[in-house]
Amino acid sequence: MPRTLAQKLWEAHVIRSAQGEPDLLFVDLHLVHEVTSPQAFEGLRMAGRHVRRPDLTVATTDHNVPTRGGLRSADELSRKQMEVLAENCRAEGIPLHQMGSRRQGIVHVIGPELGLTQPGMLIVCGDSHTSTHGAFGALAFGIGTSEVELVLATQCLPQKRQGDLAVNVTGQLPLGVTAKDIVLGLIGRMGTSAGQGHLVEYGGPTVRGLSMEGRMTVCNMSIEWGAKAGMVAPDDTTFAYVEGRPHAPKGAAWEKALDHWRTLRTDDGAAFDGVIEVDASTLEPHVTWGTTPAQVVPVTGRVPNPHSETDERALRYMDLRPGVALADIAIDRVFIGSCTNARLEDLRAAASVIQGRHVHPKVRAMVVPGSTSVKLAAEKEGLDMVFKAAGFEWRNAGCSMCLGMNPDILAPGERCASTSNRNFEGRQGSGGRTHLMSPPMAAAAALTGHLVDVRELI
Amino acid sequence: MPAPVRLVTGRMAPLDLADVDTDQIIPKQFLKRVERTGYGPYLFYDWRARGGFVLDRPEYAGATVLVAGANFGCGSSREHAPWALRDFGFQAIIAPSFADIFRANCYKTGLLAVTLPDSQVRHLIDLVNEDPSVEVTADLERQVVRGEGFEYPFVIDLFAREMLLQGLDEIALVERHDADISAYEKRRAEWLPAVR
Numbered sequence: 001m002p003r004t005l006a007q008k009l010w011e012a013h014v015i016r017s018a019q020g021e022p023d024l025l026f027v028d029l030h031l032v033h034e035v036t037s038p039q040a041f042e043g044l045r046m047a048g049r050h051v052r053r054p055d056l057t058v059a060t061t062d063h064n065v066p067t068r069g070g071l072r073s074a075d076e077l078s079r080k081q082m083e084v085l086a087e088n089c090r091a092e093g094i095p096l097h098q099m100g101s102r103r104q105g106i107v108h109v110i111g112p113e114l115g116l117t118q119p120g121m122l123i124v125c126g127d128s129h130t131s132t133h134g135a136f137g138a139l140a141f142g143i144g145t146s147e148v149e150l151v152l153a154t155q156c157l158p159q160k161r162q163g164d165l166a167v168n169v170t171g172q173l174p175l176g177v178t179a180k181d182i183v184l185g186l187i188g189r190m191g192t193s194a195g196q197g198h199l200v201e202y203g204g205p206t207v208r209g210l211s212m213e214g215r216m217t218v219c220n221m222s223i224e225w226g227a228k229a230g231m232v233a234p235d236d237t238t239f240a241y242v243e244g245r246p247h248a249p250k251g252a253a254w255e256k257a258l259d260h261w262r263t264l265r266t267d268d269g270a271a272f273d274g275v276i277e278v279d280a281s282t283l284e285p286h287v288t289w290g291t292t293p294a295q296v297v298p299v300t301g302r303v304p305n306p307h308s309e310t311d312e313r314a315l316r317y318m319d320l321r322p323g324v325a326l327a328d329i330a331i332d333r334v335f336i337g338s339c340t341n342a343r344l345e346d347l348r349a350a351a352s353v354i355q356g357r358h359v360h361p362k363v364r365a366m367v368v369p370g371s372t373s374v375k376l377a378a379e380k381e382g383l384d385m386v387f388k389a390a391g392f393e394w395r396n397a398g399c400s401m402c403l404g405m406n407p408d409i410l411a412p413g414e415r416c417a418s419t420s421n422r423n424f425e426g427r428q429g430s431g432g433r434t435h436l437m438s439p440p441m442a443a444a445a446a447l448t449g450h451l452v453d454v455r456e457l458i
Numbered sequence: 459m460p461a462p463v464r465l466v467t468g469r470m471a472p473l474d475l476a477d478v479d480t481d482q483i484i485p486k487q488f489l490k491r492v493e494r495t496g497y498g499p500y501l502f503y504d505w506r507a508r509g510g511f512v513l514d515r516p517e518y519a520g521a522t523v524l525v526a527g528a529n530f531g532c533g534s535s536r537e538h539a540p541w542a543l544r545d546f547g548f549q550a551i552i553a554p555s556f557a558d559i560f561r562a563n564c565y566k567t568g569l570l571a572v573t574l575p576d577s578q579v580r581h582l583i584d585l586v587n588e589d590p591s592v593e594v595t596a597d598l599e600r601q602v603v604r605g606e607g608f609e610y611p612f613v614i615d616l617f618a619r620e621m622l623l624q625g626l627d628e629i630a631l632v633e634r635h636d637a638d639i640s641a642y643e644k645r646r647a648e649w650l651p652a653v654r
Binding site: 028047 | 487489493635638649
């Protein structure tokens, strides 16, 4: 019987299946960070348990690391969380890439960079944006802290079977329109919860044409329309990205892996529960106006009339009136960063807009590379100089102002053009207002001091 | 390991909003604790700080059943969200739909997340708006939410139901399958990455 990619990935990880019970799945890679793990390690200790597979577990500090000034500039509680993670990793023999390491970075950026993220794997992490790794043809999803404890103890996870959705993207992306706009446009159409209970496969010629970075951006935001996971079938683009990375298979193992990975595609005739068609050729750069990622319009548009209580609440919080042109909205801050859009390609795209120009005098703009290795690579090609010359702050790697657990936060009332993934109330700082967009769009906003169509600048 | 949950009887608190995300339920500045408890005072912190928040009204003090709008708990995977709801005093949440990770986290925390159709959730909100002292019972064993003159059946994953009813230690359940896990580990492909 023809199977979808998601079904193949699922079935390959079933340890045990019984009527009336969730499938017991094996976890190939468990990524751990400082915020959602301390209670899990504590639970293990209290029960006298240990980590079953420290060799399949990797930790990093990312959520609350300061992006300048080193560990000293972290608040006491954050520092304690980082120390607790380090202690737990030492005690259980888990490799930790912490501040100061060249391998430190946002957990969803370093997994792929290190070659730990590979096609066919089942990857979990106590973070909802774990869906990012699905870009490699992996089954990857976020879990809560109790599940983190369960995976630490057993390397397994009981999971109920999920439905299958396909998103088929066709048509050439117009100039200035990016992977971020594909996924923002999709979420705008689908709403915040249409994906619930489903594994989503993104496909079609436009997705095939995306780089791994672009595919990661799309898969990253799967959770923002409620999906359990998002994935893209692996192809030559995927294999070229993985090959030669520190943890990628080598020699004969590489050839064997490749043979297997080529089978990881949806069979002809396999049935999905639903297929969503997206025509990329008609897309424009998108910007959110509200407080959910689904409250989004093309940058050429206007703030819409409210259709629900949620819309009205969002307008109040964002201090916007219906009918206002997006391009007339002034901004105070720009954040280029996050697991959605802080890889080298994202920084290049933003830098190409900024090159030779200067940040608007009323705007404070910062770049937070997704990982230390992205930062070093960007510096090697001089991107840091482009940003700094334009007036951007060039920071160290971390989650930073995507969720504002470290000192990088918006002041109440400040309005930010952000490349991150969530525009929830207070997400980037209590009272702060977030507009989500692509890196080139955020760069353009930094230059002009207001939301603007990047196509006017390129 | 949560205590068994069979039924929750109590007064309701209405939170008549859709898409309530976990950033609202427990803002990020309170995720820095390394404990599983003590989050109650920070529940909906930013909304409460603005004043006049519904859960702070005296008539809802002591309510144990939160009735909310669709897609409750969307956003981040933070289990701190159900921990905060539990620490605040809620034992059950009734909504037209929940985000997947949040619902799973609720079950692990021993919080009963009950999905009812829009119209029935609306009925409950109308009831509590009219009379905050009205009580409902969420009965997990019989899978119904009932009150004076009504009884609404609900569907819940059977395994999650069993886990809640018995207050089972899921890790211990999985550990029983150690032989299966070991056998699976032996047949994994040799090219798969290991970090040590």
